[in-house]
Amino acid sequence: MLFNSIDFAIFLPIVFILYWFVLNKNLKLQNILIVAASYLFYGWWDWRFLFLILFSTIVDYYIGINLSKENKPRKRKILLWISIIVNLGFLGFFKYFNFFLDNFITAFSFFGKDIKIGMLNIVLPVGISFYTFQTLSYTIDVYRKKLKPTSDFITFAAFVSFFPQLVAGPIERATHLLPQFYKKRVFEYQKAVDGMRQILWGLFKKIVIADNCALFANDIFNNSGDYSGSTLVLGALFFTFQIYGDFSGYSDIAIGTSRLFGFDLMKNFSFPYFSRDIAEFWRRWHISLSTWFRDYLYIPLGGSRGGLGMKIRNTFIIFIVSGFWHGSNWTFIIWGALNAIYFLPLLLTNNNRNNLETIAKGRLLPNLREFIAVGITFTLTVFAWIFFRAKNVTHAFNYISSIFSESIFTLPKAESFTTLNLLVLPCIFGFYIIEWLGRDGEFAISKLGLNWKRPLRYAFYYAILIAVFIFNGKDQEFIYFQF
Amino acid sequence: MKKFIIKCSVFILVFFLLDKAFVVFRNLSAKHDFDKRLELVLNGKVNKDLLVFGSSRADSNIATWMLQDSLNIEAYNLSYRGATISFQEFVLKQLIVNNNKPKYIIKLLDNDFELMHQDYDGHVRSFRIDRLTPLIKYSEIRNELINKGEKNKVFSKLFVLHQLSKSNLYNSKPPKLNDTILEFGAKPNNRHIEDLKWTYKNARVYNKSLEIPDEIESFLNFQKICAEHDIKLILATSPVFYSMDDGWLERMEELILPTATLYIHNKEDKQYLNPENYFNYSHLNRDGALVFTNELLTFLKQELK
Numbered sequence: 001m002l003f004n005s006i007d008f009a010i011f012l013p014i015v016f017i018l019y020w021f022v023l024n025k026n027l028k029l030q031n032i033l034i035v036a037a038s039y040l041f042y043g044w045w046d047w048r049f050l051f052l053i054l055f056s057t058i059v060d061y062y063i064g065i066n067l068s069k070e071n072k073p074r075k076r077k078i079l080l081w082i083s084i085i086v087n088l089g090f091l092g093f094f095k096y097f098n099f100f101l102d103n104f105i106t107a108f109s110f111f112g113k114d115i116k117i118g119m120l121n122i123v124l125p126v127g128i129s130f131y132t133f134q135t136l137s138y139t140i141d142v143y144r145k146k147l148k149p150t151s152d153f154i155t156f157a158a159f160v161s162f163f164p165q166l167v168a169g170p171i172e173r174a175t176h177l178l179p180q181f182y183k184k185r186v187f188e189y190q191k192a193v194d195g196m197r198q199i200l201w202g203l204f205k206k207i208v209i210a211d212n213c214a215l216f217a218n219d220i221f222n223n224s225g226d227y228s229g230s231t232l233v234l235g236a237l238f239f240t241f242q243i244y245g246d247f248s249g250y251s252d253i254a255i256g257t258s259r260l261f262g263f264d265l266m267k268n269f270s271f272p273y274f275s276r277d278i279a280e281f282w283r284r285w286h287i288s289l290s291t292w293f294r295d296y297l298y299i300p301l302g303g304s305r306g307g308l309g310m311k312i313r314n315t316f317i318i319f320i321v322s323g324f325w326h327g328s329n330w331t332f333i334i335w336g337a338l339n340a341i342y343f344l345p346l347l348l349t350n351n352n353r354n355n356l357e358t359i360a361k362g363r364l365l366p367n368l369r370e371f372i373a374v375g376i377t378f379t380l381t382v383f384a385w386i387f388f389r390a391k392n393v394t395h396a397f398n399y400i401s402s403i404f405s406e407s408i409f410t411l412p413k414a415e416s417f418t419t420l421n422l423l424v425l426p427c428i429f430g431f432y433i434i435e436w437l438g439r440d441g442e443f444a445i446s447k448l449g450l451n452w453k454r455p456l457r458y459a460f461y462y463a464i465l466i467a468v469f470i471f472n473g474k475d476q477e478f479i480y481f482q483f
Numbered sequence: 484m485k486k487f488i489i490k491c492s493v494f495i496l497v498f499f500l501l502d503k504a505f506v507v508f509r510n511l512s513a514k515h516d517f518d519k520r521l522e523l524v525l526n527g528k529v530n531k532d533l534l535v536f537g538s539s540r541a542d543s544n545i546a547t548w549m550l551q552d553s554l555n556i557e558a559y560n561l562s563y564r565g566a567t568i569s570f571q572e573f574v575l576k577q578l579i580v581n582n583n584k585p586k587y588i589i590k591l592l593d594n595d596f597e598l599m600h601q602d603y604d605g606h607v608r609s610f611r612i613d614r615l616t617p618l619i620k621y622s623e624i625r626n627e628l629i630n631k632g633e634k635n636k637v638f639s640k641l642f643v644l645h646q647l648s649k650s651n652l653y654n655s656k657p658p659k660l661n662d663t664i665l666e667f668g669a670k671p672n673n674r675h676i677e678d679l680k681w682t683y684k685n686a687r688v689y690n691k692s693l694e695i696p697d698e699i700e701s702f703l704n705f706q707k708i709c710a711e712h713d714i715k716l717i718l719a720t721s722p723v724f725y726s727m728d729d730g731w732l733e734r735m736e737e738l739i740l741p742t743a744t745l746y747i748h749n750k751e752d753k754q755y756l757n758p759e760n761y762f763n764y765s766h767l768n769r770d771g772a773l774v775f776t777n778e779l780l781t782f783l784k785q786e787l788k
Contacts, residue, residue, distance in 0.1 A: 006635040020484060187484045196491070423649050458494075462501060469644035470652065 001044040003253040004206055004472070011041065016260055020187055027184050031158045034181075034261070038163035042126070049125040052090060057160045059086050060135045064142045064149030064156070076143060083139040087132045094124050099328030127167030129325055133292055135160055138174035140296055147175050155181045164257040168250045170268040170288035173295075177265070185262035194446060195259030197461075201445045202252030204464050208471040209431050210245030212424035213238040219416035221389055224399045229408030232399055239389045240382045241428060244273060247286070252443055271439045273381070274359050276373035278342040279352035281381060289325070293318050304347060315347060316340045326388070331396055335387040342380055358440050427467060505643040509620050512651040516617040520561060524574060525621050530583040532556035536571050536705075537591035538608060539564040543672065543766040544591060544721040546776040553780050554787065556586075563611050568597065569701040570610045575708055577623060587715045587787060589779070590705070594723050594765075595687060595731050598694040598702060598738075602765070603687050616650045672762060672769065681724070681758035689730035702738055710742035717786065719746040721775055722755035724764040746782055748775065 001007050015037045023029040043050050063083045070076050101117060108115045138159070141147040150156045159178045165171075220227055220235025227235070251268035258265045272284035282290050298318045304311050316337065323336020346352040359374065360366040366374065383400075390396035438444035445464075449457045513522055523529050533556055535541050541562030551558040561574055571590070578585075596602040600609065612633060618624045625646060628634040638645040709716035718739060720727065727750065739745050752774070754760055760771030767775055 006638055009638075187487070189484075189487050192487050193490070420650055423652060458497075461494075462498060465498060466501075466644060469642065470647055471649055472645075 001041045003250065003257075004203060007044065011037075012257065012260075019261060024187075027182075028154065030185065031152075031154050031181055034158040034163070035154060035161060038158070038161035038166055041163040042161065042166055045126050046123070049128075052125055052128070053131060053161055054157075056087060056090065056132065056135055057157050059083065060139050060160070061150075061153055061156045063139055065151065067139070067142045068149045080139060080143045084136065087136050091128055091132045094128055096328045130169045130171055131160060131166060133171045133289075134174075137171070137292065137296065138178070141174050147178070150178060150182075162258070162263075164254040164261075164263075165265055168247070168254070169286075170251055170254065170266050171292050172265060172288070173292075177263070180263050187262065191259050191262070194442075195256040197445055198252045198256030198259065198443050200256075200461060200464055200468075201443055202249045202254075202256060203468045205245040205249030205252065205431070207249075208245075208424065208427050208467050210242045210249060212421070212471060213242035213245065213428070215421050216414065216416050217242050217389065220414055221391075221399070223415070224395070224402060227402075227414055228410045228412065229403045229405045230410055231412040231414050232403045233408065234412050234414075236382050236386050236389075236399075236403075240273075240378075240385050243385065243388070244269075245431075255443075267442065271358075271435055271444075273378055274374055274436065274439055275377050276355045276359060276370060277346055277351070277377055278339065278380060279346045280355040281377055282339070282343065283356075289322065293322055297321060308348070311347060312344060315344055319343065330393050331387045331390050334393065334396070335384055338384045338387060342384070361440065424471070427471070499641070502642050502644050505647060508651055509643055509647060512617045512647075513620060518614065521574065521577070521614055522618055522621075524561070524577050525581055525618065525623060527581040529559055529561070529578060530557075531559040531585055533558040533587040533589065534578070534585045535560040535562055535589050535591070536575065537562040538566045538571075538593055539766060540593055540721050541589075541591035543762060543768070544772050544775050545589070545779070546769070546772045549773070549776045549780065550589075550783070554783060562591070563614060565606075565608050566611050566614075567600065567608045567701070568698050568705060570614075572701040572705045572708070573610070573627060575705060579708065579712055580623075584712045585714055587717070588709055589717045589719060589783075592718055592720050592735060594720055594727050595689060596693075597731075597735065598698045600695055600698070601693075606765075613650060616648050619646050619651065681761075683756060684725035684764070686726040686728040689728045689734060691730075691734060699738065703740070706740045706743045710740065715787070716743040717746055717783070718743050719779065720748050722748055722750075722752075722760075722767060722771065724758065724761050726750075744786065746779070749778055752778065 001011060015033065019030055019033055023033055039050055039053075042053065060083055063079050067076055067079050070079065105115050105117060138147070138149075138156075142149045150159075155178070158181050159172075159174065162172075162177070217235055217239040220231060221239065224232060224235070248269035255265045255268070266288055268286060268288050270284040270287065272281050275281035275284055298314055301314045301317060302310050303314060319336040319340035320333055321336070323332040323334070323339070326332045326335075343352070346354075359370055386399055387393075387396045390399055434448065435444045438446065438448040441447040449460050452460070516522070520529070533550060533554065535545050535547055535550075535558070539562070542560065542564055545560060545562075547558050547560040550556075561578070563570065563574075575588075593602075593608075596608075601607050610631065612628070612631065615624050615628060619628070625634065625639055629636050629639060634645060706716060706718075708714075718735070720732075732747070736745065748755075754774045755771070760767055760774060762768040762771075
């Protein structure tokens with residue numbers, strides 16, 4: 001079920017009413033409802049993959065219990081590895097099998113050996129990368145004795161399958177989310193209102209910004225050979241807004257929906273395009289994944305301790321693995337490596353933690369230095385997105401070489417630049433301003449407008465809602481579902 | 484909780500009322516549209532003896548006024564650029580419901596890709612949703628958009644805003660050269676693309692696996708509707724600047740019902756080898772359309788006796 005679908009608009013109020021009005025006195029029943037609703041939500045796409053989630057849930061549930069009973073380090077390690085192998089095994093098979101097979105065949109053909117193995121027609125289960133990492137965090141934290149395992153299967157199943165964040169995150173830590181399922185939930189008015197506001201803003205980002213930028217980005221990337229360098233620059237820019245609107249929009253709806261049910265999910269985006277350097281960008285982009293890799297991969301590898309070589313190695317590992325997590329394509333690996341190259345100078349000169357505060361805090365506008373820093377970081381990010389969006393590495397390099405041609409000095413022109421499509425430009429402009437003005441909050445409109453007079457504030461909300469209705473096309477999937 | 488429910492309800496109620504103001508937008512939208520043909524169909528104002536259906540081939544290759552003058556009957560061209568047969572079927576159904584049924588229909592076939600969504604050069608054909616959205620005030624159009632999954636039935640009933648799309652905010656786009664809509668409906672254009680390499684191409688082998696099942700169904704339905712309403716249907720091929728594949732023709736013959744007549748244009752005519760008669764590889768220009776319509780008239784005069 002898509003957040004931006006009518007199905008969800010009907011599903012959500014029904015679950016909400018059952019949760020708060022029918023089952024509000026019984027925590028266990030509320031959790032059962034969450035599991036049932038989550039399985040329905042997921043099964044709406046393909047019920048067959050529910051068995052995968054169920055299997056993963058059962059495996060990690062029992063491994064968690066056994067880890068708490070077992071004291072021998074060797075046996076505990078074996079249990080941990082069973083969980084890792086099962087979870088990553090599923091992920092590896094569904095997501096990476098064909099990639100490895102294809103590269104294996106290519107490698108052999110390079111040495112003159114032709115191997116004929118047919119690719120498997122594998123359907124990637126939606127959200128597998130997200131819930132796999134979430135359950136892994138549980139097992140690892142139990143193994144590290146940071147978390148007591150739960151003996152309540154329903155609670156654990158609710159944690160694994162919690163529908164707002166099941167298919168595209170934020171990837172929650174068991175230490176943060178699981179305890180929330182133990183506690184009786186009390187309806188909080190302010191939390192619910194904030195949740196509604198965040199859902200509204202998320203829908204705007206997805207439907208108005210992302211889906212409409214996609215019209216340009218898809219046209220330009222799919223026909224990049226036909227377009228001038230200046231048009232290709234615009235194509236990369238439109239994709240930059242598309243991916244941000246799409247993914248952060250999803251996260252906003254997920255977090256907002258969770259709030260309606262009394263849950264707090266971790267922040268996943270924090271205005272990344274206002275970052276002053278790449279290190280700051282990665283503290284603000286897909287925070288739940290970055291911190292997951294930091295806690296479960298980077299730090300165990302030694303982090304930034306150790307010598308120069310170790311720092312470089314660990315940085316490349318974490319960025320490349322992060323890139324590869326997005327998909328089984330060399331483009332994602334290059335995208336990750338490119339970000340590592342951006343990041344390394346900051347790390348090696350100890351400048352990776354310079355910009356921890358919100359930009360231009362307490363001021364309306366940034367100073368010139370901040371403005372230039374944001375401009376440079378944004379440009380580097382846009383450049384890296386070309387690899388992320390390209391069909392393959394050759395496409396990415398052709399795209400880039402076409403940008404750096406004489407045609408960059410011509411006027412941009414594309415089939416999709418119709419007046420009708422370009423109606424979204426004022427929306428993008430308005431969106432950027434609102435994001436800037438609201439950059440100090442949890443999400444752009446969490447504080448913005450609260451001090452305005454009520455008619456003005458509500459006019460603002462209605463304007464957003466009207467834009468959502470008018471710009472809504474056929475339900476568009478979220479980009480991150482494919483990851 | 485009570486406060487939250489009340490606040491949400493009031494918010495939705497105000498929105499519900501505000502939404503109704505958008506009826507004005509919805510109803511004005513059709514006025515700004517340059518192509519009034521579908522609206523004329525819906526309003527029962529296309530009461531002609533002969534109609535031309537098809538995609539851009541029918542739009543470019545037939546000089547409808549010549550049919551009218553030579554056959555001494557009222558003719559009108561209802562072809563739409565880039566329209567699939569499923570779209571043509573929709574227009575035909577609306578025509579039958581709202582107008583006097585025509586006596587004759589000429590449907591020009593898209594050589595090589597009548598049942599596909601994309602030709603070999605990558606040109607896409609679709610169910611022309613963009614022709615429907617300006618006419619959203621008509622219930623027939625709303626229902627069709629619901630059937631196509633573009634709109635939701637319940638929301639469409641509840642919210643005017645859900646019926647709208649951004650094209651309703653701006654739809655006064657000027658007609659393109661191929662979109663010239665006159666009193667006979669669509670008409671050929673005068674252009675000839677000079678900078679194309681005008682070399683006559685060989686037939687492309689027909690690939691049946693690219694056929695779309697829904698389009699096959701619509702192709703058959705189109706013929707059945709004509710038969711049910713006693714409309715004489717002529718399915719015609721038209722010249723293109725590449726040779727026609729026999730595989731495609733055989734496939735068409737397989738799907739053409741006995742109630743319809745297939746007309747295959749004269750492939751030997753030298754005039755169809757002259758690039759000057761073409762707008763591009765797959766469309767004639769005005770000069771070419773005159774030649775082809777003349778040829779078609781010879782056949783029609785016999786057939787419609």
